[in-house]
Amino acid sequence: xxxxxxxxxxxxxxxxxxxxxxxxxxxxxxxxxxxxxxxxxxxxxxxxxxxxxxxxxxxxxxxxxxxxxxxxxxxxxxxxxxxxxxxxxxxxxxxxxxxxxxxxxxxxxxxxxxxxxxxxxxxxxxxxxxxxxxxxxxxxxxxxxxxxxxxxxxxxxxxxxxxxxxxxxxxxxxxxxxxxxxxxxxxxx
Numbered sequence: 001x002x003x004x005x006x007x008x009x010x011x012x013x014x015x016x017x018x019x020x021x022x023x024x025x026x027x028x029x030x031x032x033x034x035x036x037x038x039x040x041x042x043x044x045x046x047x048x049x050x051x052x053x054x055x056x057x058x059x060x061x062x063x064x065x066x067x068x069x070x071x072x073x074x075x076x077x078x079x080x081x082x083x084x085x086x087x088x089x090x091x092x093x094x095x096x097x098x099x100x101x102x103x104x105x106x107x108x109x110x111x112x113x114x115x116x117x118x119x120x121x122x123x124x125x126x127x128x129x130x131x132x133x134x135x136x137x138x139x140x141x142x143x144x145x146x147x148x149x150x151x152x153x154x155x156x157x158x159x160x161x162x163x164x165x166x167x168x169x170x171x172x173x174x175x176x177x178x179x180x181x182x183x184x185x186x187x188x189x
Contacts, residue, residue: 007054014049014062014090021045021069033093033124036074037150043069043081049090060090068104075158080104085121093124106134108160109189112141125151137173139164139184160189 003010021027021041027034049062065084072078083101088094097120105113115134121127127150132143144159167181 009052009054011050011052014051016045016047016049016064018044018046021071027071033150039072041069041071043071045069049087051091058091060087060092062087062090074156076107076109078103078106087121093121095119095121097128097130103134108158110136112136115141125149136162136165137169138166139186162187162189 001010001012019025019030021043027038027041043066045064045066047062047064049060049064051058051060053059063084063086065082067082069081070077070079071081081101081103083099085095085099085101088096098118099120100116100118103115103117105111106115112134115132117129118131119127119129126147128147129143129145131145134141140161140163142161142163144161146158148156163186165185165187167183167185170185171179171181
């Protein structure tokens with residue numbers, strides 16, 4: 001941390017060698033913005049950030065990553081979230097568009113594996129989901145783009161598009177032993 005009293009200029013450098021989330025320490029212990037958004041977190045986050053000021057002008061940035069982060073969310077449990085998030089404004093928790101992470105598994109009702117999610121954070125509690133895709137039984141499960149304001153108490157709806165689902169794989173994976181099916185299906189949930 002540096003500050004020049006004569007010019008009013010200064011800065012702070014933030015080093016995060018590893019914040020471990022487990023039973024003893026959860027995201028809501030770090031910030032109230034996480035309450036009701038994420039729970040039962042398990043994993044480590046590393047990164048760095050900087051805040052610079054010159055009088056009333058403040059700029060900030062940061063980069064944080066995890067190689068495997070598990071948590072519970074409103075849309076279901078998430079396992080193995082990995083990737084790097086680059087903040088263009090760390091103080092206001094804002095990113096540039098196109099932040100991308102991978103997810104080993106998520107279960108919004110049917111478990112899907114090996115997906116990719118692209119998003120933008122704006123001002124902390126606003127998340128714009130640009131794209132989310134997972135392979136699903138020979139086809140693809142995609143979450144339609146949406147914007148969520150976690151600071152607002154609002155009804156949230158998620159629309160999933162299923163493209164190219166193989167009916168035989170669906171029956172087999174769901175262990176519906178008394179049924180058989182063939183064909184390719186598309187639809188929304």
